[in-house]
Amino acid sequence: QIYLMESGGGSAQPGGSLRLSCAPSGSRYRNYCIGWFRQAPGKEREEVAIVYTGVGATAYSDSVKGRFTLSRDKTNGTVYLQMNDLKPEDTAMYYCAADPLARIPPVGAGCPTTFLTTWGGGTRVTVSS
Numbered sequence: 001q002i003y004l005m006e007s008g009g010g011s012a013q014p015g016g017s018l019r020l021s022c023a024p025s026g027s028r029y030r031n032y033c034i035g036w037f038r039q040a041p042g043k044e045r046e047e048v049a050i051v052y053t054g055v056g057a058t059a060y061s062d063s064v065k066g067r068f069t070l071s072r073d074k075t076n077g078t079v080y081l082q083m084n085d086l087k088p089e090d091t092a093m094y095y096c097a098a099d100p101l102a103r104i105p106p107v108g109a110g111c112p113t114t115f116l117t118t119w120g121g122g123t124r125v126t127v128s129s
Contacts, residue, residue: 001026001027001100001118002024002025002026002027002032002098002100002118003024003025003026003118004022004023004024004025004096004097004098004118004119004120005022005023005025005120005121006020006021006022006094006095006096006120006121006122006123007020007021007023007123008020008021008123009094009123009124009125010124010125010126011125011126011127011128012086012125012126012127013086013127013128013129014086014087014088014127014128014129015085015086016086016127017082017083017084017085017086018083018086018125019080019081019082019083020036020080020081020083020094020096020123020125021078021079021080022034022036022078022079022080022081022096022120023076023077023078024077024078024079024098027077027098027100027102029102030053030054031052031053031054031102032052032053032098032099032100032101032102032103033050033051033052033053033098033099033103033105033111033112033115033116034050034051034053034072034079034096034097034098034099034116035047035048035049035050035051035059035070035079035096035097035098035111035116036048036049036050036070036079036081036094036095036096036097037094037095037097037116038090038092038093038094038095038125039092039093039095040089040091040092040093041092043092045095046061046063046092047059047061047113048060048061048064048068048081048094049061049064049068049070049081050070050110050111050113050116051070051072051079051111052104052105052110052111053072053077054104056105056110057110058070059110059111063089064083064090067083067084067085067086068081068082068083068084069081069082069084070082079096081094083125086125086127087127088127088128089127090125090127091125091126091127091128092124092125093122093123093124093125094122094123094124094125095119095120095121095122096119096120097116097117097118097119097120098116098118099111099115099116099117099118100117100118101115103115
């Protein structure tokens with residue numbers, strides 16, 4: 001089992017930055033799929049960035065590519081989402097999610113979102129002037 005705790009949400013002005021953190025615990029696996037999703041009021045949940053911590057590139061949604069960066073502290077597994085050049089449309093609840101079974105994604109295909117079945121409680125991000 002894996003547990004996820006997000007932090008770092010808050011308010012920012014357009015063009016500003018925030019950094020979200022996701023601290024995993026309880027997993028006995030070294031590598032697994034983990035990522036960030038968001039859900040704005042009245043909208044469907046949207047994938048933001050997902051990575052397989054073993055090997056492979058991070059997959060970003062087109063809406064955040066070039067502005068958001070996912071990184072990971074290998075010493076403790078904490079995953080960060082650095083959000084720069086924030087826009088009002090980035091306002092949402094942000095959730096960290098991970099694969100509790102540590103499945104290896106298909107070669108060249110990245111992590112299927114269906115792998116990520118364990119969720120944190122979320123952290124709110126508000127971007128407004």
